[in-house]
Structure formats: structure tokens, C-alpha cells
Amino acid sequence: MTPGRARRGLPGLLSLLPLVTGLAGIAFTLRCYGVSLPTTLAFAGWLVAGVVLPGTLLWRALLGRSGWLVADVVAGAAVGYVMEVFAYVAARAAGAPLLVLAWPAGMIAASLLVPRLRKAWRGTVAPVRTPALWSWSMLLVVGVFVLRSVRMFRSHGLDWPITNPADADTPFHLALIAEAKQHLPMQAPWVSGEPLVYHWFVYPEMAATSWVTGIDPLTLLVRLTPLPMFAGTLLLVAVLARRLTGGWWTGPVAAVVTLFVLAPDPYGWPHTDGWFGFSAYEDGSVFRLVAWTSPTQTFGALLFAAVVLVLLDRFEHRGGKGPWLLFTLLLAGLAGAKSPYLPLLTGALVLVVLVRLVARRGLHRPALLAAALTAACTVAAQFVLYDSGANQGLVVRPLATMDGFATVAATWTGYTGPGTPAGHARVAAGLTVLCWLFMWAGALTLGRRALDPPVLLLLAVGAGGLAGVLLFGHPGGSQSYLIVSARPYLALASVVGLAAVAGRMTRVRAGLLALAAAVGVAAVLLLRRFDTVQPVGERLGWELARPYLILAGLAFTVGVAGVVAGLIRRDRRVLAMLVALCAGFGLPTAYDQTAAVVTDTAAGGWRAVPAADLVGPDGRTSAIDRDTWDAGRWLRAHTGPGDLLATNAHCFGVRPPGERCDNRRFALAAASGRRVLVEGWGFTNTTYERAAADGVPPWFADFWDPERLAANDAAFTDPGPATIGVLRDRYHVRWLVADATAGPVGDLGAFVVPRFTAGQLTVYEVA
Known part of the structure; x- marks a missing residue:
């Protein structure tokens, strides 16, 4: 040289x-x-090869003018994200989520083989330094x-406690990522069959990244x-x-x-x-x-x-x-x-x-x-x-x-x-x-x-x-x-x-x-x-x-x-x-x-805060309690994506006597990655409509299908061949998750098979 x-x-x-x-x-x-270097590198590798590079090539090919690499790369990343979502939706609908890899592979190959597209590698005008x-x-x-x-x-931890006590949003997002990993079209997984009326494209993006890299959805969401x-x-x-x-x-x-x-x-x-x-x-x-x-x-x-x-x-x-x-x-x-x-x-x-x-x-x-x-x-x-x-x-x-x-x-x-x-x-x-x-x-x-x-x-x-x-x-x-x-x-x-x-x-x-x-x-x-x-x-x-x-x-x-x-x-x-x-x-x-962040962090340590320091006013240390988190992880490992759960826990946090139920409970759907017959019913369009009709805040609106809720709860309070049979035959429930802190639970073990216990919570399989 x-x-x-x-x-x-x-x-x-x-x-x-x-x-x-x-x-x-x-x-x-x-x-x-808590994010290991190999995990960070895997994420960065897919971000570059699966999103930024093909997106930048497409940006340059369609825009026709380029020269400032920073602008092309960042705008190309936006294009790459959109194409990744569209590719994953098609792949997931076809039952082969890893077909999302066809989008970056095809774009890169076309840019190498098609003469008209090769200019996207070097830009079309004089480069800007x-x-x-x-x-x-x-x-x-x-x-x-x-x-x-x-x-x-x-x-927000990568294991329990995953959220602060007042955060209902993190379980909501986590449940939707799991839904996007397994199902299309998407539903509100905490109320089986309820259409998802929401802007949902970011969840297929994280689902695609999880499929390709093997990174847990929680790590993608909060890190x-x-x-x-x-x-x-x-x-x-x-x-x-x-x-x-x-x-x-x-x-x-x-x-x-x-x-x-x-x-x-x-x-x-x-x-x-x-x-x-x-x-x-x-x-x-x-x-x-x-x-x-x-x-x-x-x-x-x-x-x-x-x-x-x-x-x-x-x-x-x-x-x-x-x-x-x-x-x-x-x-x-x-x-x-x-x-x-x-x-x-x-x-x-x-x-x-x-x-x-x-x-x-x-x-x-x-x-x-x-x-x-x-x-x-x-x-x-x-x-x-x-x-x-x-x-x-x-x-x-x-x-x-x-x-x-x-x-x-x-x-x-x-x-x-x-x-x-x-x-x-x-x-x-x-x-x-x-x-x-x-x-x-x-x-x-x-x-x-x-x-x-x-x-x-x-x-x-x-x-x-x-x-x-x-x-x-x-x-x-x-x-x-x-x-x-x-x-x-x-x-x-x-x-x-x-x-x-x-x-x-x-x-x-x-x-x-x-x-x-x-x-x-x-x-x-x-x-x-x-x-x-x-x-x-x-x-x-x-x-x-x-x-x-x-x-x-x-x-x-x-x-x-x-x-x-x-x-x-x-x-x-x-x-x-x-x-x-x-x-x-x-x-x-x-x-x-900014100074408050630095001061609080310096006082409490620059690592994750211990669970004892995250206790909310009602005594909780996370929006997802420890028993639900452990049971949910077990269910994710031992059940199929199509298995439907039922639970007797419907309220977010601790419900004081005489208080209305806060319907923003998504904990079991989030922890298990499975659909639930009725967990909470918050953040759904039907709930907003019911709240407007009743003149109450949406998180205190009653469930719109009292027959389904009554059938669900009867299987826990009065278990028997009839009540459990309704969940099994009419609603196709495969697993019951009984939470003793949510209300009285009958002798479920006489009719269904206990499979896992975590504290006050027991998982039963419906034969």
C-alpha cells in the first residue's frame, strides 16, 4: 500500500x-x-443482514438519488422493517415463519445479479462525507x-420480577408478541376469539426476530x-x-x-x-x-x-x-x-x-x-x-x-x-x-x-x-x-x-x-x-x-x-x-x-434493582406475580401453541373488598404465550364500547359476555363433569390454571389431572 x-x-x-x-x-x-454479548451480536447480525442492508438497497433502488450514507442507511432501516413485517406475515400465514429469510436473501441476491440494481451498493451521486x-x-x-x-x-427484568408493580403495558405487549409468533390473524390472547383492533405491526417484527435469532421475546421487548x-x-x-x-x-x-x-x-x-x-x-x-x-x-x-x-x-x-x-x-x-x-x-x-x-x-x-x-x-x-x-x-x-x-x-x-x-x-x-x-x-x-x-x-x-x-x-x-x-x-x-x-x-x-x-x-x-x-x-x-x-x-x-x-x-x-x-x-x-435517573441509579446500584426494592403500594413486586410467571413458563414449555387455557384470575393487582375489578390482567397470556378463554378483558375495543355505554373508566368495565365468564368461573368454584365439560366441549379448553388468591377453588383434583404447582397456583390438564 x-x-x-x-x-x-x-x-x-x-x-x-x-x-x-x-x-x-x-x-x-x-x-x-442481563443481555449477554452473544445475544447482542445475534440481534445486531439480524438487524444488519435482515433489515438494514436489504432495506438500504431497496431505498436506493427506488429513490434514485443517494449519496449521504447515513441518511440512506437509517431511512433504509425503516424500509427494511416494513418489508420484514410483510414477509413475516406471509410466512406465518403459510405456517413457515422462517420463510421471512427469503426477503433479505432475495433483495441482496437481486442487487448482486441485476445490473440495474447494482448501483444501489455504491450510490448514484457523489458521496457526502x-x-x-x-x-x-x-x-x-x-x-x-x-x-x-x-x-x-x-x-424491568429478564426473569421475574419482569415489571414494576404498576406496569400493565409490559404484559400486554409480551402477550401480543407471543400471539404474533404463533397465530395469524392475531387475536387478543387474554380473551380468546376477540379480534385485535390495534396497530400491531411491531409485534410481527419482534416475532420474526425471535424466530430467526432465538432471542426470548421479553429480551426483545424490554432491552x-x-x-x-x-x-x-x-x-x-x-x-x-x-x-x-x-x-x-x-x-x-x-x-x-x-x-x-x-x-x-x-x-x-x-x-x-x-x-x-x-x-x-x-x-x-x-x-x-x-x-x-x-x-x-x-x-x-x-x-x-x-x-x-x-x-x-x-x-x-x-x-x-x-x-x-x-x-x-x-x-x-x-x-x-x-x-x-x-x-x-x-x-x-x-x-x-x-x-x-x-x-x-x-x-x-x-x-x-x-x-x-x-x-x-x-x-x-x-x-x-x-x-x-x-x-x-x-x-x-x-x-x-x-x-x-x-x-x-x-x-x-x-x-x-x-x-x-x-x-x-x-x-x-x-x-x-x-x-x-x-x-x-x-x-x-x-x-x-x-x-x-x-x-x-x-x-x-x-x-x-x-x-x-x-x-x-x-x-x-x-x-x-x-x-x-x-x-x-x-x-x-x-x-x-x-x-x-x-x-x-x-x-x-x-x-x-x-x-x-x-x-x-x-x-x-x-x-x-x-x-x-x-x-x-x-x-x-x-x-x-x-x-x-x-x-x-x-x-x-x-x-x-x-x-x-x-x-x-x-x-x-x-x-x-x-x-x-x-x-x-x-x-x-x-x-x-436526567440527574434524577443518575442519582437514583447511583444510590440503588447500576445493575437491576432487587425485587425487594420494587414493592408497590399493594405489596406486589411485579405486574405478573411470581406464581403466574413460573406456571406460565412451565405451560410454554409443556403445551402446544394451539392449546387453550382457562383461569379464575381476572383482575390486575390486588382487589380490595368492595372494589371493582381492574380488567387489565394479561399476566397468564404473557407468561405462557398461550391464548386464554377469559383472563382480563382490558384494552379491547369491545371493552371501550361497554365502558362508554356504562359511563365508567374502561379498566373498570364489566365483561361483555357474562355467560362465558360464568361458565369459566363455575369450573373452578363448583368443579364437576358438567361444569368442566362445558369448558372442554363448548370452548375447547385444554388446561385449567387455578389461583387460590383470586377466590375459592373447589376440589379440581377429583376431576382433572394436576400437572404443576407454583405457590398458590396449580395447573391442571383437562383430559
Whole structure:
């Protein structure tokens, strides 16, 4: 090798250093929380060979333009995930799940053998070299996300206790992965025969990975699968930022704004992850939490970012059928990954068309075609994937998100005056909107750039998410997923505005922006120190608003200075400092939550938390009790995928005397990977309909088929040839799982064969 070649090769190797460092750090973190290195390597191997590589080849083949490897690989991963799901659904329906391997093998082989596809290996335009500072900055952002994920790792084990006591979602997701491994079409496995009206594509993805690699579904759910999906979303946000602005610096800044610029918190109250995510007001910051608790949202966020990237290409390059095919393919995957994205995108595209017409900019044909395709895909998904009349509990209820804030505020402050909840909901709504203006102030500086179709699309998506939070309600607060979905695009719009007023980024300008952000941080910390809330009489609303009004006054002063500077000197840099100042208001909130993770972890140990430290208020140490977990593992090993179980345990957690049954019990279905005649009945569309009819929260709704429930329970309380025969002959039950803690159990051993005992729970085989 010549010295010249060696010198040219060294930068190429050094450019891989951030990637290698990040992967090593993630592998080490996973090893600390029970994932062995061979397991991590097996997962990474399938991710690269079965998802990313074939997806990237297909992305390049259909898009027709490529050059920046980072963008192609991350967007290609989204395409690869969609194709993996479609391939697995076909393979599972054919009864041969490992046929999912045909998709990557076929794509790679075609790219090697077909001359027209070979160019996908090297790109079609001059390659773009990624700056080292960009790579290290994105590694830092992703690293902070991994650090925050430690909270999830410490409270969710790979063996019992698998969840914290209050987490009903993890058993729900685990049961659906098992369902996807064994059955198509999928049902709600905790109520045999109940159709699954849900966005379910992420479960076949994990099922396919489990089949190919042999990795346990629980490990995929609480350790592995969300990591590349969420990291890919952040990278696509950074790619979109550079695409929209042309500046490298905007990518990491957009990722930071997406994750860490939150609603300002001048109160300094101790917040938990359970109220408005991480902030005093609804700001979509739960975006970080649901990366783990809602794999459907995480999967949908990645696919939606790829959809937006294709749309930007269509807005700039209107020819060619391949990109539209790519757009339709991603839409089809998004329809089953997270359904709310499609109506959100349809509305945003229609708004782009209308605004352009009103502004006399002409008919934007790519946006109109994209809107038509999205609307058609939305309608098709309702009939093919979902019950067309299902609403899953989402109703028009303005300010429902704000209803509870005043109650929580009163608890924090000790206020006991009149009119607490409803009287201050409007105050909470007003302060929430003010927080949104602080967080995404850059969007206010866009000027005429706001009418550019790509930027207008971002604003329309953001407006749809914010309007949804204000207008809709859901018993479980799921309307917040609308702002979670829109948050990255509001961050992008803000960063585009910042880039427009900041101009070319230099060290001096970067220093001024950092100084402005530091002033914002200092203002919030000073308010915490000297402006404490005093809840006196009817003044709670004023007390809550006062510190925010002080911040608004500071921002208004800087904004006026920026306008004056623009009129006198044609200098818009003061407006850029205003954006940085407002962003600084929210940084202490993100710091508080990150510091809390580090402090709690350092105090409790960086490994998984012992079961004794996870005891809930009712004495449980997991959403799945130990006996159910052990019996479920035995059933998974000793029964067939088609065997049906019956149990007398139907309620989530401990049911106090006189209390209604919390129907969100999925423990046996999750632990065993088998269908249950009736376990719980929560999170089903029929339950939401019953709850709406009875006027009760969905988790307290009664079961809609009392005859089936009575027949089920009679076999346990009054066992005999008749009662057990009904389960065997009418419902085809093969196994009974009797839980003595759930209620009286008769002498089952006289009629069925006991096979396994775990504490208070016994498994019987029905002859």
C-alpha cells in the first residue's frame, strides 16, 4: 500500500470511531442488565443482514438519488422493517415463519445479479462525507437517551420480577408478541376469539426476530428492539434538519430540541414520570418514556420520519415513479404500525395544499397526490386492519388533558381552597400554550419561509398534534400521543426558523446563542429560588401563572430588541438569541429528570434493582406475580401453541373488598404465550364500547359476555363433569390454571389431572 492510500484510508477508519464507540457502549450497558454479548451480536447480525442492508438497497433502488450514507442507511432501516413485517406475515400465514429469510436473501441476491440494481451498493451521486463533530454530537444525544433508559432496565427484568408493580403495558405487549409468533390473524390472547383492533405491526417484527435469532421475546421487548428504532428516529430528525437548512449544525440541535427542550418548570416541584411526562404542563416530553412503554409508538415514529423524508424529496423532485412507490410502501407499514399518523398526515397535506392556494402560490401537485394516497391508505387500513367503527376510547372533549392539572398543583402546593379542578383548567391550558411558544419559538421567526411546502408540512403536522391535545380526550390520556407524534416536527420547524435568523454558524454566533440559552436557564433557577408559589384563597391560578408571565416578559423584551435591531441594522441575530433564550427556559426540566435517573441509579446500584426494592403500594413486586410467571413458563414449555387455557384470575393487582375489578390482567397470556378463554378483558375495543355505554373508566368495565365468564368461573368454584365439560366441549379448553388468591377453588383434583404447582397456583390438564 502506498503512503498516499494509507493517508486517504485513515480518515475513513476514524470516521467509524463514533459508531464503534456507540455500539461498544450499548453492548456494555446491555451486558450490565442481563443481555449477554452473544445475544447482542445475534440481534445486531439480524438487524444488519435482515433489515438494514436489504432495506438500504431497496431505498436506493427506488429513490434514485443517494449519496449521504447515513441518511440512506437509517431511512433504509425503516424500509427494511416494513418489508420484514410483510414477509413475516406471509410466512406465518403459510405456517413457515422462517420463510421471512427469503426477503433479505432475495433483495441482496437481486442487487448482486441485476445490473440495474447494482448501483444501489455504491450510490448514484457523489458521496457526502459526514463531519466528525456531527457524528460525535449525535452519539452524545443517543448516549443520553441510553443513559435515561437505565431507569427502564432497572425496573424491568429478564426473569421475574419482569415489571414494576404498576406496569400493565409490559404484559400486554409480551402477550401480543407471543400471539404474533404463533397465530395469524392475531387475536387478543387474554380473551380468546376477540379480534385485535390495534396497530400491531411491531409485534410481527419482534416475532420474526425471535424466530430467526432465538432471542426470548421479553429480551426483545424490554432491552433490544426499541433501541435501534428510537436511535433511528433521532438520526432521521437530524437528517431532515440538514436537508431543510443545508447546515450540519442544525442536525444535532434538532435532536436536542426534540428530546431536551421541555416546558419550563420555575416551580421546582418534584415531578414523576406519571404526570405530563416530565414537565409541569403537557409538552410531549413523554416522547422519551414511551420509547420503551409503547413499542407501537416507537416503531411508528421511525416510519413516519422516513415518510417525511420521502415527501421532501417529492416536493423538490417531482419526476419518477420509484419514490412514489417507496412512499406508498412506507404508508402501508405506517398504517399498521401506529394508525393515528395517517389522519395526522392527511390533514397536514391538505392544509399544505389549501394554504398554498390561499397564498396564491399555485396548486402544489405533489402535496395533493400525497394527500390522496395517504387518505386512500387510511380508508383501506380501517377496513383491512381495523374495525371501521372502532374508536378505542378517543372522544371530542376539549381541554380534557388540562382537567387534572389543577388537582395535582393543589396537591403539590397544599392548596385546599374552592374551585380547584375545573376553575383552573383554563389557566393550565393557557400556560400550556405559552410553554409551547417558549419551546418552539424558532417557528415564530420563519417569516415567508413558512410558506415553503416542506416547512409548511412541518408546521401542519405540529398544529395537528397540538390541536388534538386540546380538543380530544381519552380515559387513559392517550390523546397525548398526538403531541408526542408531532413533537419532532415542531422541533424541526423551530430549528429551521433559528437557522433562518442565525445565518451561517460561526464560533462567535454559537457562543452568543449558548450565552442566551444560559441566561434562560439562570432565569428559571432564580425564579425557583426567589418566587415560590403561595396558594392563598382564590389566587392559586395567579400564583401558578406568575413565574411564567415573568419569563414571558423577559422573552418579550428580547423580542422587541430583536425587531428594533432588524429595522435599524437589518440584523436578525437578536431574534436567534431570543429562540435560544426561550429554549434555555426548558433545559432545567430535562436536566432535573436526567440527574434524577443518575442519582437514583447511583444510590440503588447500576445493575437491576432487587425485587425487594420494587414493592408497590399493594405489596406486589411485579405486574405478573411470581406464581403466574413460573406456571406460565412451565405451560410454554409443556403445551402446544394451539392449546387453550382457562383461569379464575381476572383482575390486575390486588382487589380490595368492595372494589371493582381492574380488567387489565394479561399476566397468564404473557407468561405462557398461550391464548386464554377469559383472563382480563382490558384494552379491547369491545371493552371501550361497554365502558362508554356504562359511563365508567374502561379498566373498570364489566365483561361483555357474562355467560362465558360464568361458565369459566363455575369450573373452578363448583368443579364437576358438567361444569368442566362445558369448558372442554363448548370452548375447547385444554388446561385449567387455578389461583387460590383470586377466590375459592373447589376440589379440581377429583376431576382433572394436576400437572404443576407454583405457590398458590396449580395447573391442571383437562383430559
